[in-house]
Amino acid sequence: MPSTSSNYSSEIVGLVIVDGVGFKNFILSNFLYHAKTLNQKIIIFSGLPATAYNLIKYDKIEIIELPVFFESRKTWFWRKMKEVAHMQQHKKDFFGIAANLEKNKPIDKSRRAKLISLIFMITRVFNSEKWIHFYNRRQLIYARKNQVYSKYYKFLLDSKVKTLFFTHQRPPYLAVLKEAANELGIKTCSFIFSWDNLPSKGRMAAPFDSFLVWSELMKKELKYFYPDTKNKVVKVVGTPQFEPYVMTEYKASQKDFFEKFKLKSNLKTICYSCGDVSTSKNDGLYIETIAEAMVEKDIPMVNLVVRTSPAEDGSRFRKIQERYPFIIWNFPEWKITRYNHPEVWSQRIPLKEDIRNLRSLLEYCNLNINMCSTMSLDFMIFDKPVINPVFGNDKNGLYNDQKYLKYAHYERVVKSGAVAIVRNKEELVKSINSSLENPEARLKEQRKLLKLQIGKPIEGTSLRIAQALKDLS
Structure with a gap:
């Protein structure tokens, strides 16, 4: 392991861990060691229980267990509008996206199924980037009314983090955490989690401020599927999921x-x-x-x-x-x-x-x-x-x-x-x-x-x- 530097900065970095795969990639790799060396403190905002991190032996690492976010019906509706619109926009050119869109079609006659049918009908026509951003804003209007949003906001406020790094870009509740960061002026960065997430999946959770990607190929895909990222910082870093092999x-x-x-x-x-x-x-x-x-x-x-x-x-x-x-x-x-x-x-x-x-x-x-x-x-x-x-x-x-x-x-x-x-x-x-x-x-x-x-x-x-x-x- 590389020698430790004593020249710590005054920065406090927030690390958002979503699930077990993110735990493997960023906790069981060398990431914490290097992040800790380059920064004063690391605060992990975790979608896993805090007890999962008992193995961590570094000092100046804090674990904040995020309460589970349960969507209201209105939050769900506008999020679904955003995600389906994204797939409608790209279904003709990408088979994987078309296949995932097909999976989203309703299969029964429940109330939710009827709402999904309505979503498909609307987004078949209104699916441009302009409309997707509109759906995202509506989603966040209702998400902010959830009591969990206030807890996320307070966690971030008290933490004094300068940068919030999302190790995944897809889980819906990340949009709520990102919105709280926006309100506090905290810079956000997201890692594109997997090689198939851009050309095969639905819309990412939020328009993050910057991105880390595996390769130049993924950088090109990101700018294609998310035109707004052409004016944002996108850095090619590889992926930590393979680092344990060395x-x-x-x-x-x-x-x-x-x-x-x-x-x-x-x-x-x-x-x-x-x-x-x-x-x-x-x-x-x-x-x-x-x-x-x-x-x-x-x-x-x-x-x-x-x-x-x-x-x-x-x-x-x-x-x-x-x-x-x-x-x-x-x-x-x-x-x-x-x-x-x-x-x-x-x-x-x-x-x-x-x-x-x-x-x-x-x-x-x-x-x-x-x-x-x-x-x-x-x-x-x-x-x-x-x-x-x-x-x-x-x-x-x-x-x-x-x-x-x-x-x-x-x-x-x-x-x-x-x-x-x-x-x-x-x-x-x-x-x-x-x-x-x-x-x-x-x-x-x-x-x-x-x-x-x-x-x-x-x-x-x-x-x-x-x-x-x-x-x-």
């Missing part, structure tokens, strides 16, 4: 990896990494297809490790566990910090041991298979071949996961040639064999894609972010 505290030896996962050291290892059930419904089919190919000796005997999504408990795979006892299962060690929350999944945080396990899988497995997830990038960082199975389409009765190939962020991956796309069992088996025999076949394309998507070296990411915030203040 931190010594998360590294384990190959021997420890084989012993912990009970693997046979004379065999190659395949890792199948699952998505969550809402977007990766065919995971079970792909796992069984690989396992059957092993039984039938269509692929060589290997160690098959399945890592499930941190967002679920893995219960949907129980029958597969019983049918194929040779599969090694890795259930992510993410503990739920509280249950009485409208989005319980957001309250899961990873243990450090889980990050060590994940890094070991990335470093020592010979091949990764996943359905079009960000894990493709994780494994590419370690120069490992990646296969994306997408058997489902509109005609064969399976969940249509081939649609994700048309999402802008993943269409770029497909066109890069950095991954093998397989659409049936035969293609999957053939690709597994060829990837195990020639693991570097796509290495050049993988490294080119990583440079495009991440934009900056993984080493030093947290320091770049901390320095960018310092410069902005």
